[in-house]
Amino acid sequence: MTSTNTPLTLGETARPVKPRVVVTGGSGKLGRATVAHLSSSGYEVINFDRVRPKTASEDGKTGLQGAYRLVEVDLTDMGQVLEAMMEIDMAYKSIQAVVHLAAMPSPGQSSSSKQFNTNVASTYNVLEACRKLGITNIVMASSETLIGIPLDIKPAKLPITEESPLLPESAYSLSKLVGETLAEQYVRWSQQTHRTPTGGEAKIISMRFSNVMLEEEYATFAGWQDDARKRYWNCWGYIDARDGAEAIKLAVESRLKGHHAFLIANNNTVMKKSSKDLVQEVFPGVEYSPLNDNPNVTLLSNEKAKKLLGWTPKYDWKP
Template structure:
């Protein structure tokens, strides 16, 4: 397939581009900055005209794409004022998703977030492991993700052939980014992430699987590693962090508290990387 990747120079974008190219796809990257060359075009996605034009075709880059991976965003709260985070990210996602719809693209995978399901979990989740059935935004970044999921859920109503998969990524760790796991024995480590993380290469795997297996309609998938980022058993973490919150299943020793069962069952997602194998 010929696939457009927005945010192609970001942490997930680089891993996704590498994975898709290794799988034999032709990839064109769209971002605000990046390397000059035949696989990249600088695009201001906050401008709807540029977003739509880039998806329709770019001279010497492509004359139409088969699928879209949308990763471009201000990645966290705090980099710009809160309202700017919400306004920028929701506008960019609308431009890209609606532009893809207008361009006739039928397969879209995009980055949602654990921020749409309770992060930083000052309010306990209703159950553990928490899954896609729980939606809660506690900051403007997360609020934007909830709005974006709503947009996607409505767009597929407009086109019964359109497939959109929203991947609720947790904290993405690059291959060389495991230094912080030296704190893995501390109870407060990754408390705001309910202990979760995902290797960028597994995030890219989830994208590749959603592109391959995503069916028409809109689906949300939580994406994390299979284990927590701590040396404390998961049942102990759940009891210490969220006393009284019911467990929906017996937990493996270090099993993730962010359920990836849906991605496993529907997409065949099996994470391959763990900080324990460093």
């Protein structure tokens, strides 16, 4: 089917109709996997990123690892965000969904104020542009850091779930908490018909990704096995980028409404030592109720995502 009945922007030529999704930060580790997975699943993906994939052509039309277009956008500039979501000459017009992954990642790589301000402003601009344009299908990268990473203060009980207290301990994790708070309020606004007479109630899914890993990084896991404290800071959690991408696809396709947060972690920890022994060694006295009888079972519960999104991680480092 061609896009002859779909509004075209200036200079755009008709092409097969596909649901169009913006992925912000599509050039990052999780972003690359997400762009490739959504593209192979029948979506037309637009990558909003100031970083060009190493394989990208000079004109930004090919070598984009599955994306239809790379659009260089400063997400802290509301004008750029709004315009890029509306249309880009000779490329596209109209967006159906947004996956917001872009952020200054992990603490310690910039001044704290820059990291916080950049992440919060970017998230606000993305959500506000979606509101103005009536885009109600939104998936955002939140963070496992909300659980209190680096866990210098012991968790109240294990495993950690979406209902565990939110304890940001850095400017980065605080920016992610603000992002989830923004999401809750934008959903509330979307429920008010006098504010959004045509858009309808929004779906915003905040995904608290555990430490994202590429397949080639599994070789590094051997360096942690001699000392549980080398990797205790997030309860020994991780997620393969490919499984993270699948969780995002399922979230985009979910019929949920409102704001929902999900922990996205592998079924196993990064350690060969049993989860019970890890808890006893590093978090003695903390109440622990294993999710199942897998000796290496995750301490970051992924049960909610399995139940509500139908997601199951497939890629395992095989301890």
